[in-house]
Amino acid sequence: MQREEILRWLRTDDPARQADGWRRADEVRRAHVGDAVHVRGLVEWSNHCRRACLYCGIRAERADLARYRLTDDEVLACARRAVGLGYGSLVLQAGEDPALTRARVAAVVRRIKRETPLAVTLSLGERDDADTAAWREAGADRYLLRFETSDRALYARLHPAWGAAPSDRPAQLRRLRAQGYEIGGGMMVGLPGQTFETLADDLLLCRALDLDMIGVGPYLPDPHTPLGVDPTAFSAPGADAPKADARTTLTVLALARLLCPDANLPSTTALGVVDPDTGRADGLASGANVVMPNLTPAGVRALYAIYPAKASWRETAEAADATLAALLAASGRTMGHGPGGRGGGSD
Numbered sequence: 449m450q451r452e453e454i455l456r457w458l459r460t461d462d463p464a465r466q467a468d469g470w471r472r473a474d475e476v477r478r479a480h481v482g483d484a485v486h487v488r489g490l491v492e493w494s495n496h497c498r499r500a501c502l503y504c505g506i507r508a509e510r511a512d513l514a515r516y517r518l519t520d521d522e523v524l525a526c527a528r529r530a531v532g533l534g535y536g537s538l539v540l541q542a543g544e545d546p547a548l549t550r551a552r553v554a555a556v557v558r559r560i561k562r563e564t565p566l567a568v569t570l571s572l573g574e575r576d577d578a579d580t581a582a583w584r585e586a587g588a589d590r591y592l593l594r595f596e597t598s599d600r601a602l603y604a605r606l607h608p609a610w611g612a613a614p615s616d617r618p619a620q621l622r623r624l625r626a627q628g629y630e631i632g633g634g635m636m637v638g639l640p641g642q643t644f645e646t647l648a649d650d651l652l653l654c655r656a657l658d659l660d661m662i663g664v665g666p667y668l669p670d671p672h673t674p675l676g677v678d679p680t681a682f683s684a685p686g687a688d689a690p691k692a693d694a695r696t697t698l699t700v701l702a703l704a705r706l707l708c709p710d711a712n713l714p715s716t717t718a719l720g721v722v723d724p725d726t727g728r729a730d731g732l733a734s735g736a737n738v739v740m741p742n743l744t745p746a747g748v749r750a751l752y753a754i755y756p757a758k759a760s761w762r763e764t765a766e767a768a769d770a771t772l773a774a775l776l777a778a779s780g781r782t783m784g785h786g787p788g789g790r791g792g793g794s795d
């Protein structure tokens with residue numbers, strides 16, 4: 449698919465044409481990765497973050513948010529719960545937290561790999577190559593690092609530099625791949641300053657990087673962040689601006705499936721926030737084949753406040769699992785078993 453065709457699809461507001469795109473993605477999803485929905489248990493390890501990304505609710509400058517960090521034993525308990533619920537993989541996510549040292553993360557990964565059959569995905573931000581190499585060595589299978597936007601000027605405005613290291617996430621994703629990880633990237637839909645052209649380029653970048661996983665969610669303005677307070681402070685509002693709504697997100701998701709037919713695509717929590725009733729089910733019907741139920745202990749879950757009104761804040765892992773079972777049944781899909789790597793397994 450060429451850029452012009454992607455742009456035509458993104459720009460259309462004809463409901464029939466939009467639905468046609470979602471349906472085509474659903475067919476391509478079925479043909480390439482089947483009906484199994486792979487379940488990744490999400491563990492939000494720490495909400496400490498050294499970065500100051502202008503849209504993110506756990507940015508370092510936010511003073512009113514209590515900070516937490518799970519102990520290693522708490523993370524292991526989440527892993528065992530994932531096994532108990534029949535999940536095949538675990539995502540360990542955190543802000544960019546220097547207290548999650550190379551040695552500490554490596555030790556936790558080693559324990560999970562020794563004590564469970566889970567595939568382990570890390571999502572710990574932009575860390576040194578020596579860190580990610582050590583974690584790979586310890587047994588981590590995948591690394592998630594959304595590039596957020598392919599527009600370098602917009603990226604630079606939204607991501608103040610940290611230290612001297614330049615931030616180039618596409619380059620880092622390529623290095624992670626060379627270290628032997630399956631790699632996941634992705635972007636937000638409807639970021640202030642984004643255009644349809646940006647989104648088309650985001651999609652083409654997913655293809656150029658040959659991503660194994662692509663996370664796509666709507667941008668959710670957070671009043672505790674500079675961008676949430678004043679979206680126009682950083683970019684002039686464009687006439688050609690995609691909406692941060694469910695329909696646009698579904699179209700981007702569908703296009704990701706058409707461009708990257710074998711990739712693992714989650715129906716994201718953020719999609720469930722903009723459309724609490726049917727967002728996640730619609731995602732599964734528009735190209736997605738992955739869901740990521742939250743296994744973070746309920747007591748701290750609300751503190752992992754990357755955006756407001758995150759769905760199921762108060763749900764226990766068991767309640768979330770019941771919701772998940774209902775979602776799969778209603779969607780006519782089955783739960784995948786095993787690690788669910790790219791192109792991995794027929795179930």
Ligand code: 5AD
Nearest residue numbers: 503504594666667668670718754755
């Ligand atoms: N709205 C939507 N998504 C957000 N993320 C961070 N802040 C927001 C927000 N305000 C996403 C980013 C990040 C992922 C963990 O959460 O894409 O990579």
